[in-house]
Amino acid sequence: MGTKQQITERIGVLLRDSKLSVTDTRIKILELFMKSNGALEHSDFEKLAGKSFDRVTVYRTLQTFLDKGIIHKIPTTDTSVRYAVCKSECSEHHHHDHHIHFKCETCGTTICLDDTDVPPIQLPKGYAAHNVEVVVSGVCKSCK
Amino acid sequence: MGTKQQITERIGVLLRDSKLSVTDTRIKILELFMKSNGALEHSDFEKLAGKSFDRVTVYRTLQTFLDKGIIHKIPTTDTSVRYAVCKSECSEHHHHDHHIHFKCETCGTTICLDDTDVPPIQLPKGYAAHNVEVVVSGVCKSCK
DNA sequence: AATTAATTTGCAACATTGTTGCAAATTAAT
DNA sequence: ATTAATTTGCAACAATGTTGCAAATTAATT
Incomplete structure (x- = not known):
C-alpha cells in the first residue's frame, strides 16, 4: 500500500486526473476507501471520520466521485447504498x-x-442487457 | 388472472395458509402486487392506493409478507427497496x-x-456462497 | 507572490423515509 | 355473542437525503 505520504500523493494524482480540486475532504474520503478492505456506506464516513466533515459534503463528494468514475455503487436489498x-x-x-x-x-x-x-x-428473446450486477452472499475467507 | 372475485379468493387462501389474518390492507396490497407487472417499492403503494391506508401499515405489512415468504426483495443501487x-x-x-x-x-x-x-x-478459494443475486439492466421487451 | 476567478464547503432549513408506543378497531377463536 | 388475539392508525420521533447561499478554500492569472 505504501506510506501515508505516498498514498496522499497517489490520491492527488487521481484527483487531478479527474479534473477535480484537491481538497482535504476528498483526500480524507479516498484515504478511508483505501484503508478499508470493503465497501463503505454513507454512515461509515461519519463513524470513521467523526465530525471532521459535514454530512452534506460527504453526499456531494460521493456523488462527484461517482460522476467521475472513481467509485461505483454496489446493489443492496436494504436502503443503504x-x-x-x-x-x-x-x-x-x-x-x-x-x-x-x-x-x-x-x-x-x-x-x-x-x-x-x-x-x-442468456436473457429471454427481446431483452437487451447493458449491465449485469451480481452480489453473492455467504461466508468470506476470514470468517469461515 | 381471473375475475376480481377469484383473485380476492386466492389472496384469502394465501393469507390463511401463512397463518395471517385476512384484512383489507393485506388484500389490497397483494392485489396491487398481482395487478402490477413489475416489482413495487414503498412509495408505489401511496401512489397506487392513495391515502387508503397508513404509511406505517404499509411498512408493517411488507415486513410481515417478507417474514412469511410471500414477497422477496430485489437489490438496487439506490435507497429504494x-x-x-x-x-x-x-x-x-x-x-x-x-x-x-x-x-x-x-x-x-x-x-x-x-x-x-x-x-x-466460481468463487475464489475460501468463500462459501449461500445466495446469489443477479440484476440485469438494459432494455426490456416492451421498450425495445 | 499577490490578486482574481472558480470551485468547494458548511450551515440552516427543509423534504422524505423509516420507526416506536399505544389506544381503538378489526379479525379470529371460543 | 362474547372474549381473546391481532392489526391498524395516530402521534411523535429518528434517520436520511436535498437545496440555496454565503464564507472559505483551491486553482488560475497576472
Whole structure:
C-alpha cells in the first residue's frame, strides 16, 4: 500500500486526473476507501471520520466521485447504498465493473472480487442487457 | 388472472395458509402486487392506493409478507427497496428465488425473469456462497 | 507572490423515509 | 355473542437525503 505520504500523493494524482480540486475532504474520503478492505456506506464516513466533515459534503463528494468514475455503487436489498473504489479501467461515464460482489453474512463487509468474472446471462428473446450486477452472499475467507 | 372475485379468493387462501389474518390492507396490497407487472417499492403503494391506508401499515405489512415468504426483495443501487411476490416454492424462512431480475432503463420497471436461472459462480478459494443475486439492466421487451 | 476567478464547503432549513408506543378497531377463536 | 388475539392508525420521533447561499478554500492569472 505504501506510506501515508505516498498514498496522499497517489490520491492527488487521481484527483487531478479527474479534473477535480484537491481538497482535504476528498483526500480524507479516498484515504478511508483505501484503508478499508470493503465497501463503505454513507454512515461509515461519519463513524470513521467523526465530525471532521459535514454530512452534506460527504453526499456531494460521493456523488462527484461517482460522476467521475472513481467509485461505483454496489446493489443492496436494504436502503443503504454501498460504494467501492473502481479499478483503473473505469472512466467517466463508463464503468467497467465486470467483477462480482461478495457480502459476508458473518462480518457484514462487502468486497469486490476483482478476479471473479460476471458469467454470461442468456436473457429471454427481446431483452437487451447493458449491465449485469451480481452480489453473492455467504461466508468470506476470514470468517469461515 | 381471473375475475376480481377469484383473485380476492386466492389472496384469502394465501393469507390463511401463512397463518395471517385476512384484512383489507393485506388484500389490497397483494392485489396491487398481482395487478402490477413489475416489482413495487414503498412509495408505489401511496401512489397506487392513495391515502387508503397508513404509511406505517404499509411498512408493517411488507415486513410481515417478507417474514412469511410471500414477497422477496430485489437489490438496487439506490435507497429504494423493491419487492416482488414469490413463486410457490418460497416458504417461511426459506426463499428459493433462483431467478434473475431485470430492470429496464427505459420504462424503469423491474421484473422477475422466472425462467432465467442464476448461473453458477466460481468463487475464489475460501468463500462459501449461500445466495446469489443477479440484476440485469438494459432494455426490456416492451421498450425495445 | 499577490490578486482574481472558480470551485468547494458548511450551515440552516427543509423534504422524505423509516420507526416506536399505544389506544381503538378489526379479525379470529371460543 | 362474547372474549381473546391481532392489526391498524395516530402521534411523535429518528434517520436520511436535498437545496440555496454565503464564507472559505483551491486553482488560475497576472
